[in-house]
Amino acid sequence: MEDPIQRHPTRAEQLDILATVLADTVPEGGRLLDLGVGTGYVAHLVLSRRPDLDLVGIDLKQDSLDAAKTNLPNGPNGARRDFVQGDLNRLPEIVLPHASYDAVVCALTFHDLADTAKQAVIEWVAQCLVPGGRFVLYDRLRLTEAAAFPLQQSLWRRIAQVHGAAMRDADDFDAYVADLGQTNRPAALEDYLTWFRDAKLSPAILHLHGNIALLSASRAS
Secondary structure: OOOOOOOOOOOHHHHHHHHHHHHOOOOOOOOEEEEEOOHHHHHHHHHHHHHHOEEEEEEEHHHHHHHHHHOOOOOOOHEEEEEEEOOOOOOHHHHHHHEEEEEEEEEEEEEHOOOHHHHHHHHHHHHHHEEEEEEEEEEEOOOHHHHHHHHHHHHHHHHHHHOOOOOOOOOOHHHHOOOOOOOOEOOOOOHHHHHHHHEEEEEEEEEEOOOOEEEEEEEOO
């Protein structure tokens, strides 16, 4: 299955790490919940390693869910793929087929949510996880320090030189901030760590390159 985004030079490595850690840690026959499943690419990376898992994919767009159904057929030995149309801004309206999940994954969806909605989803995820379950989050981080911004620009230039493709850039910190909004608002790393701990989840940084982060948050066993 082809990656529908392909615009982050470090994305392939980070998604491979995401799929690997989930494949290695979710118990046999476990349940995976994908928030913002889209056409199913990230779920495909996990299920190609672990076809025994049950998948529930949530997305706002019905056409994306229709594509995901085609791309992600049911697995062996009765492993199911279920898809739910839902808005993460309206969590009480989302009806899931199961009450609990061994893992929850979300890739490049959180930056579309306001900070209050991000916090609400994290609290909701914490309630969905089984004891010992984990939430794996892949998304952009918000840059917060104007004095450090030239270092970030240098890193972006290096990524373009090494990988032959550029990431999002800005002429200066003010231009970067001006480009942010309620539907394009990555959270700061410090915010994520606080929100995870407030939800009684234990956070960890799995991979961080520039301002693209792969984070996990685990529920106590």
